[in-house]
Amino acid sequence: MILVLIKKLEVTSARYLSVTTRRSSMAHVLNYNNMNPHIRSMEFAVRGPIVIRGEQLEHELKNGQIKSFSSIVRANIGDAHDMGQKPITWIRQILACASFPEFLKLSYIPHDVKTHVEEILADCGGKSIGAYTKSAGIECIRKHCANYIMERDGIQADYNNIIISNGASEAIRNILKLFANDQSPKQVGVMIPIPQYPLYSASLNEFNLAQIKYYLDEERNWGLSIDELERAINEAKSKYDVKAICVINPGNPTAQVLTRQNIEEIIRFAHKNKLFILADEVYQKNIHDPNSKFFSFKKVMKELGGDYKNYKDISVLIYSVELASFFSVSKGYMGECGIRSGYAELVNVDPKVIEALVKMISARLCANSLGQIALDAAVNPPKQGDPSYEQWLEETTSILSSMKERASLVQEAYSALEGISCSPIQGAMYAMPKIELPIKAIKKAQTLNVQPDFFYGMQMLEETGICTVPGSGFGQREGTYHFRCKIFLLLLLKKCNKYQKKLR
């Protein structure tokens, strides 16, 4: 069986390899050889060759070609609505009425939707979502974000430190870009977990920042050990100016939820090594394991007090850990990925750096207004007693509990498959099962000059229509192989099961 698969894969791989090796036309002023080398070399596996092939297959199915599957399952990306999750009525009524305020007159629009929309429109130029907003976002929405954070952490938040963006991806990229310094004596380095969400590796590549990799420990449920952080920074120090550490909590693709103690250790480590912390907390509402709890880096840092406490007077040289925390409407119960909205909260950051950041983002004028309004609906939901509250509660609870259920089902189901093992899915939206591959398949992949799990993922797509992301796209320990898929569909598991049997 495996030989047939390998034969098929040769054709598939050749098709993709051609993308990177075929001769570029030197006749072009701007060609593949002289274009931005950092963009040329960057990779973004979540939308990489397997996904592009998935799109082709989808076209082929549409055009009537016969396959062994009838549709493509896009398990490569945490895209809830694409998988059939229903939008939250509260969010959508607000978006619709803000777009076309005539609808505010409809009798069946609840009163709290009306007051919510009216408050936001009063803060928009000409009371229209068509006006540019301020570069950092609509003021009342930034205030609502600050309130949300205060309620979450029980700690003060200043709306002046909230910068709204077209999705958390843009926010993270904007902060990383601030570190790029081509005039620095040593290349600036940023610590990232392995496995990581490839936005980090792609953006570091683009900004010519060095990736300082620290490995998560799969044997201890993708735990983060300080010894490993120490190893990584000590090895990097002589060559790079290591300035920041990215932590993804809950983990993507690894689904672990950091303990409070672990977060404390990371903050102490960052403090000791003078590192700025980028806390990717976009899955903060997606905690599935009843024994896990989400703690924000900000809360833990503030509660640690002492050296870590915020300072008012920038002339005081007490060192305080600088932090950017990210939030997104794409995750949580919202799943509003297409709308592109998120924010960064900046804590202890040099006010002059914040000024420069706002200046930089002002060149793209503002984040999209409707995205900002969706963000508002997410951070400022109806309160108990409000007319929209019951429906909101029912919809959000149903989504979150269904995710919780699927998280444990998926993990059990994967673990039951031969040649697959899967760590507990404590949070976020993905499973990252480890796969054992036959030596023959590994060797064949090597001769094709592709990663063995890319080989596996591409073949699984061709055989079953399931689109996943190979572990090599996130990074993994040498000699281990994984794939990441979202936890949404059990259909996926059935197909995967069948494919596993075929492979053996």
Next chain:
Amino acid sequence: MILVLIKKLEVTSARYLSVTTRRSSMAHVLNYNNMNPHIRSMEFAVRGPIVIRGEQLEHELKNGQIKSFSSIVRANIGDAHDMGQKPITWIRQILACASFPEFLKLSYIPHDVKTHVEEILADCGGKSIGAYTKSAGIECIRKHCANYIMERDGIQADYNNIIISNGASEAIRNILKLFANDQSPKQVGVMIPIPQYPLYSASLNEFNLAQIKYYLDEERNWGLSIDELERAINEAKSKYDVKAICVINPGNPTAQVLTRQNIEEIIRFAHKNKLFILADEVYQKNIHDPNSKFFSFKKVMKELGGDYKNYKDISVLIYSVELASFFSVSKGYMGECGIRSGYAELVNVDPKVIEALVKMISARLCANSLGQIALDAAVNPPKQGDPSYEQWLEETTSILSSMKERASLVQEAYSALEGISCSPIQGAMYAMPKIELPIKAIKKAQTLNVQPDFFYGMQMLEETGICTVPGSGFGQREGTYHFRCKIFLLLLLKKCNKYQKKLR
């Protein structure tokens, strides 16, 4: 009088100068001294210190402070809705129904809005605007953009060459970024007009690309002369690898509309000098002068034929001019600035460069879905006979003819003011009057280390509440002074008139 103004300005300027000169805290890991130097040095005058001061004044007014004006007039930016322009019902009904499809059931939603929304939702994952779209945009919307271009130019357009983005600003920045090459033996240079829209200078700065400035000739209504292009490139050639030319047509801030002959000359110049053309055509629907007509660079290039014709076989070494043309929903009759949507059409561009571009933008996943839908409503309006057609025609005609009227009124009114002259406003949305400043004011500005027209603009704001952008923010010939303001408000002219009298 001028002395009182100067006294006041000293305080104002000191406040702003402090932004760039005050000591940054070296205690921070990321501080103003070690942050990305290209972001530190970048300027974006359209949202620069005058605008920031305008926002402060607005807060002061809100908090009850007494000024000689009761509101801030934001003439700094082409923000139609902020100035009271009404949104187009067709666009907004589509946005609202796409956000909350329940509204499609309402009897008073016209049938063409329903079919339009249904077609788009059918092309969205899970039929929801909450799903990520493809990186380059929703497929049917890219096809509608291609149709729009075909109808505009009478020439074939391929939707595979349309890349949708969060506004034309993002599209322009993405294309410019492709040229950045820190491994190039000579720094890569890009030709830009002076005056220019400062997105160009800011982005070139950020990407470490050299600005090769060509001056527009104010005496000939901001005309573009090939002699000046030759001068600019010849002076730059030895030091820089000049690879692209940006042309803004209709002009921003200069309001001229290029003749077809002028466009032909520019294309021949680009062809001769192997330059990629970035055609900023976002004001293509804003032509006010009855003797002017908009011609797209693509149409003119294709009709020139010969060496300029597109080639199918990239192995053929006939050189063809590479072109990116930009469109935006922020301009035209739409004025949907806050929604952030636009596209780039890429013509004759190396397919491998397009692949790399799509890979790069895939790291931010997709442009916001509702923006894409507003773009669709703009490029795919109702047809004669459709139920929404009459209202759409009435609304769009009224907006465009009112702009046309204001363009000529504003130009006449400025020209009638003492010490101000204003070139004809043939297109776009701005006036860029030239101002004569008293020598005393120029000297005082010099001692304050600010540009004289920044001095003028800041003082006009403090005195009248009008927020403009100084000519120095766009670039201008040495010794000339200007300000840019949008053509929306006549109130602005009255205030400006009063201020001019006071200044003298």
